[in-house]
Amino acid sequence: MSFRVEKLSAEKLKFVFSGKLDTDNVANIWHECFAELATKRPHSLELDCKAVDYCDGAGISLIKSLQKEQSRFNHVCILHELDPKFHKLLDYIEKQPDKVISEKELVESIPVHLGHITADILKVVQDNIIFLGMLSYQMFFSLLNPKKIRWCDFLKIADDVGPQSLPIIALIGFLIGLISTFQAAPSFSNFGVQIYMVNLVGLGLVREMGPLLTAVLLAGRTASAFAAEIGTMKINQEIDALKTMGLNPIRFLVIPRILAVMMMTPILEIFFIIFGLLGCLVVMSSLGYTVDAFFNQLYQSILPIDYLGGLIKVFAFGLVIASVGCLHGIKTRFGAQAVGHSTTQAVVSSLIMLVLVDGIFALIYYVWEI
Numbered sequence: 001m002s003f004r005v006e007k008l009s010a011e012k013l014k015f016v017f018s019g020k021l022d023t024d025n026v027a028n029i030w031h032e033c034f035a036e037l038a039t040k041r042p043h044s045l046e047l048d049c050k051a052v053d054y055c056d057g058a059g060i061s062l063i064k065s066l067q068k069e070q071s072r073f074n075h076v077c078i079l080h081e082l083d084p085k086f087h088k089l090l091d092y093i094e095k096q097p098d099k100v101i102s103e104k105e106l107v108e109s110i111p112v113h114l115g116h117i118t119a120d121i122l123k124v125v126q127d128n129i130i131f132l133g134m135l136s137y138q139m140f141f142s143l144l145n146p147k148k149i150r151w152c153d154f155l156k157i158a159d160d161v162g163p164q165s166l167p168i169i170a171l172i173g174f175l176i177g178l179i180s181t182f183q184a185a186p187s188f189s190n191f192g193v194q195i196y197m198v199n200l201v202g203l204g205l206v207r208e209m210g211p212l213l214t215a216v217l218l219a220g221r222t223a224s225a226f227a228a229e230i231g232t233m234k235i236n237q238e239i240d241a242l243k244t245m246g247l248n249p250i251r252f253l254v255i256p257r258i259l260a261v262m263m264m265t266p267i268l269e270i271f272f273i274i275f276g277l278l279g280c281l282v283v284m285s286s287l288g289y290t291v292d293a294f295f296n297q298l299y300q301s302i303l304p305i306d307y308l309g310g311l312i313k314v315f316a317f318g319l320v321i322a323s324v325g326c327l328h329g330i331k332t333r334f335g336a337q338a339v340g341h342s343t344t345q346a347v348v349s350s351l352i353m354l355v356l357v358d359g360i361f362a363l364i365y366y367v368w369e370i
């Protein structure tokens with residue numbers, strides 16, 4: 001590719017292009033072209049493209065930019081003998097808007113704004129109700145006919161949710177028991193009843209901290225994973241492929257995940273409680289209490305109904321975590337940030353739902369005096 005400048009007169013300039021006006025060559029002459037224009041400011045600029053045998057988008061961009069630069073000063077730019085096949089590309093570029101014209105946002109009144117918020121909330125509620133109905137229907141018929149459940153996926157997901165989550169569950173449980181006992185020690189020592197710290201930590205772990213913190217950890221780990229997996233499948237159109245083959249995505253993808261989480265969550269809660277009590281035992285032993293005294297006090301303070309209440313909650317928590325994660329995965333939109341957005345929404349929604357469900361159980365247990 002070659003480029004030269006011809007001065008036709010004091011107010012006329014001519015750029016002669018030959019060869020290939022492609023990305024590499026245009027990059028080499030771009031600044032030279034505009035430097036000539038800035039220096040001489042011709043009233044008339046001629047672009048001679050007779051010898052141009054190839055032109056891509058970069059070449060068209062150079063031509064358009066030179067024309068704009070001339071028009072900016074109300075000067076003339078004349079294009080000579082560009083091959084007709086390249087004119088098609090030039091015509092296409094000229095039809096495109098120079099920039100996206102952003103419409104001025106109208107200032108909404110408060111009632112209109114509240115109406116839009118209400119409509120968005122109702123749309124989310126509608127989507128959740130539809131998903132819940134489809135899930136209940138598929139769950140009912142899958143349990144009636146267990147052969148339709150993908151047990152291979154169930155075992156794989158259960159392994160990922162259970163054994164893979166056990167180290168973090170054990171660590172957090174041990175630290176919670178340790179820290180809770182340390183925090184309670186000064187206050188209980190003022191009254192000389194440090195042995196009752198076992199009651200405090202034991203009941204707290206069994207009734208509240210064990211189920212809730214286990215669910216919170218799984219919400220951050222499992223709900224986000226489900227949303228990312230199913231969201232990626234949606235973007236790759238794998239879910240559409242399942243529908244094309246006559247397979248229901250809810251039964252195929254969601255049911256095994258929900259069953260796996262509901263099975264593994266109570267087991268993880270048991271380990272959380274065990275390691276939490278182990279942390280409490282470490283502190284009690286450092287205060288001079290024997291292991292027999294610790295377990296004797298623990299046996300007296302925790303009743304079977306206490307553990308049963310926490311176990312029922314953790315089943316519900318597992319259902320919430322898996323359902324919300326799968327729901328946001330299925331609702332994933334197309335786009336570069338879609339999976340990340342769905343993952344974030346899954347975690348946030350799971351935590352909100354866990355608090356709400358925990359509050360409902362607290363109210364029920366209070367009314368029933370459990």
